[in-house]
Amino acid sequence: MNSNSRLEKPDVLIAGAGMAGLALAAALADSEVSVLLIDPQMPPSPDQWPDAFDPRVSALTHASENILRKLGVWDDMAQYRISPFAHMDVWDRDGTGNIQFHARDVGEEHVGHIVENRITTHCLLQRVQAADNIEIRQQGLQKILERDQADGWLVVLEDGAELQPAILVGADGGRSRVRDQLGFRCRTWDYGQQAIVTTVKTEQPHQCTARQVFLESGPLAFLPLQEGAGNHHRSCISSIVWTLGHEQSKALTEMDDAAFCSQLAQAFEHRLGAVLSVDRRFRFPLIQNHAVYYAMPGVALIGDAAHSLHPLAGQGINLGFLDAAVLAEEIHRAAENQLPMQDFSILRRYQRRRKPHNLLMMSAMEGFKQLFGADLAPLRVLRNRGMSLFNQHGHLKNHIMVRAMGMEGDLPVLAQPGLLADF
Ligand SMILES: Cc1cc2nc3c(=O)[nH]c(=O)nc-3n(C[C@H](O)[C@H](O)[C@H](O)COP(=O)(O)OP(=O)(O)OC[C@H]3O[C@@H](n4cnc5c(N)ncnc54)[C@H](O)[C@@H]3O)c2cc1C
Incomplete structure (x- = not known):
């Protein structure tokens, strides 16, 4: 042609x-x-x-x-x-609600893969x-x-x-x-929300678990990523998707790295310990x-x-x-x-x-x-x-x-x- x-x-x-x-x-x-x-x-x-x-x-x-x-x-x-993940852990910050799922429960090695x-x-x-x-x-x-x-x-x-x-x-x-x-x-319909996405390094390894907490402002997910050629279970790198209102997401994207890491770890109830570093942050409107x-x-x-x-x-x-x-x-x-x-x-x-x-x-x-x-x-x-x-x-x-x-x-x-x- x-x-x-x-x-x-x-x-x-x-x-x-x-x-x-x-x-x-x-x-x-x-x-x-x-x-x-x-x-x-x-x-x-x-x-x-x-x-x-x-x-x-x-x-x-x-x-x-x-x-x-x-x-x-x-x-x-x-x-x-x-990056394969074998477990999922979902909970509700407000109360005691919690769902856990393991790939082995249905005879599989993994639930899915996180891929860039x-x-x-x-x-x-x-x-x-x-x-x-x-x-x-x-x-x-x-x-x-x-x-x-x-x-x-x-x-x-x-x-x-x-x-x-x-x-x-x-x-x-x-x-x-x-x-x-x-x-x-x-x-x-416009959710009136945005998602902040970026990559973070945490104090504790993710152990091939995808985690999501439902906060009042919206869900926050930590998705496990492979770090180099090492043991994937021991990797401390996660991709995050943090859903928030426009103003909150703007403020969090613009604050300095240390303040962002501290707010993120707190919102995630320190489930993976402190957040040690963060890459550049991006925001996507959710419609x-x-x-x-x-x-x-x-x-x-x-x-x-x-x-x-x-x-x-x-x-x-x-x-x-x-x-x-x-x-x-x-x-x-x-x-x-x-x-x-x-x-x-x-x-x-x-x-x-x-x-x-x-x-x-x-x-x-x-x-x-x-x-x-x-x-x-x-x-x-x-x-x-x-x-x-x-x-x-x-x-x-x-x-x-x-x-x-x-x-x-x-x-x-x-x-x-x-x-x-x-x-
Ligand atoms: C924060 C966030 C997290 C997400 N996480 C997940 C997840 O974990 N799992 C999952 O399944 N999905 C996820 N999604 C959704 C997923 O990213 C999208 O569904 C996917 O990228 C859509 O792919 P697409 O090819 O349909 O469209 P796009 O990726 O938008 O591609 C459209 C293409 O069309 C081209 N284009 C635009 N205009 C024209 C034109 N006039 N002529 C020719 N080409 C044109 C663009 O350049 C682009 O390359 C997520 C989305 C967001 C925002």
Whole structure:
């Protein structure tokens, strides 16, 4: 394909080379489907990475691990750094509520892995670059013009190139231009909160445990990271996600390191002793957004473009990877059955398979958020008793955890355990 010449007509145009867009491209790699992947900002390569840990990390589930394994990138990611965690400890600062979970309770070695986003995007990009059927361009999508019933939407890139893909995929994140330009309706609410993310070193080792405390101001999570080549259990490095109101988060981001470390250790009840050092702090606004539809003729939304949710459950990109896997599965199925890529049934099936699952997860997260944000005394008592009862009810707890770990439910083939994808 050649920019600035005749109208280009790839089968699939993916706008956005974040984790979701890259995963979709990788799942379409080495097939008959022609793919163009565009993004004005390509993921940085390791020689551009600063020495510090990436402040943006994701807790990846077993389903995401399976997808990344089958896409052939997991082992590359492991060469850089992936941090398994085997335990979870969640408690409520207000009372006595406490939930603990061990991977061994469901016969597993780990609950999931904490992985820096830059490692995932870099390894996925390398996979995509190696595929003959995928072209990558460092260009933004500028506008979407009218739709030709037979051939699809006319798309203009920032360099003026015009394209007419059979399928346009909006993988362009929470502020998706594809979604907004085409008028996809959304249910949106602003939490009025921000998340501070950074990396800290604590006095005591994290022992491969992901910890989260529900404070009055919002949840505070410590996610265990691997420190060098040493024993992971003994590592004292954690990535933190601290959810707070705007003013509090601004004040905490601007205060000096020593004062921040002291406030953080106090908020975390010194569960890992003192906080000894902190990297640069970043703030992200927290907005929940869910597109009412994920598809219209010729266009589909995946990842944060379709849904962004509170990071308290660490599910955002895990849902995004499942979107990518299901959409790829439907595109491969259509190609096998020689269905034209413009056939809307492909995208309708994708939407039907993904929306109820995402909606369930988002409602559960919102319920959690409301329950833990509640100040009313009866709700507090209920919540503490509920947490303790839940903790004691092994069967129910394991059932819910197995779902949250992405080991059960209607999973696409790519997300199921096993060696090879069988589309
Ligand atoms: C504090 C915090 C903690 C989180 N923790 C977790 C966690 O533990 N686990 C988890 O699963 N999720 C987590 N998430 C959510 C997760 O980070 C997101 O769900 C994920 O990054 C979304 O990926 P994406 O590819 O959909 O979008 P993005 O990462 O936003 O990528 C979108 C891409 O589109 C590109 N783009 C934008 N506009 C255009 C355009 N016009 N044309 C072409 N390209 C364009 C951008 O440059 C970008 O590369 C967390 C989020 C936050 C804020």
